[in-house]
Amino acid sequence: MSKADYPYPEDEFDAISPDAPTGVHRAPRxxxxxxxxxxxxxxxVPVLAYGAVAYLSRTGDLPVVGSPTQGQDAPVAPDDGAVDEGAGEEDPALAEGEPTPEAEPTAPAAEPVLTTxxxxxxxxxxxxxxxxxxxxxxxxxxxxxSxxxxxxxxPATSVVYMAGEDLRATAELVATTVGVTTVEVNPAQAGPGITVLLVTDPDA
Known part of the structure; x- marks a missing residue:
């Protein structure tokens, strides 16, 4: 509809400001x-980010990259700083596949011979x-x-004489049985086996 065909009289709402854009066009920006x-x-934005980083670094709240997370303990370095020189070194015998030498069996303790x-x-x-x-x-x-x-x-005290060290276990059993504390190797006094020479009564 054209303005000529508009049947109503113009009023204040029909007045258009000379500064207002007309139609679909706007004033250039x-x-x-x-x-x-x-x-x-x-x-x-960069200025604000820089200010935030500077503030957090002064307050100590700035997170450190690579720091251990909360609840995990950081590895503790050795106190003395000593380095284990043998760490990482293999026993040459084990490296070459040689068997580990076994400990030699200990000889069984001698038993008393009651027929002595x-x-x-x-x-x-x-x-x-x-x-x-x-x-x-x-x-x-x-x-x-006998x-x-x-x-x-x-002698000054009672003695158990034995002919040799091979009779040590037997002589010690004799000494314990009769209550004598001294045991000596003396073939001349022991004879073919063991001799108990009493100078006091062991039971007294």
Missing amino acids: SAWSRWWPFVVVLVV PVAVLNGARVGGLAGRVADELEAAGFTAV PDNATGTP
Whole structure:
């Protein structure tokens, strides 16, 4: 419909401002109005980011890249800083596939030999002492015990003499049985086996 065919009189709403755009066209925009959003993004945002980083670095709240996460302990370095020189080194024997040498088996402890001849000599001048001690040895399992009186000068204390170290286990059993604490290697006094020379009564 054209303005000539409009049947109503004009009023204040029909008046058009001379500054208002007409039709679908608008006044051309200025260059600043087109570029200012890009200026804000390129200038203002980096400035704000730099300010935030500087503030957090002063307060100590800035996260450190590569730091252990919360709840995980950081690895602890050795206190003395010593380096294990043997770390990473292989035993040459194991590296070449050689078998590890086995420990040599220990020899079993010698057992007392109850058939060893045992002489009991009474040098204490106590009647029946040699016979009584001989009975104690026979009760312990010894089968070749002979009581007798001592001759010559007796030692200061009672002694169990043995002919050699191979009789050590047997002589120690004899000494324990009769209550004598001294055991000596003396073939001249021990004879063919073991001799118990008493200068006091062990049971007194």
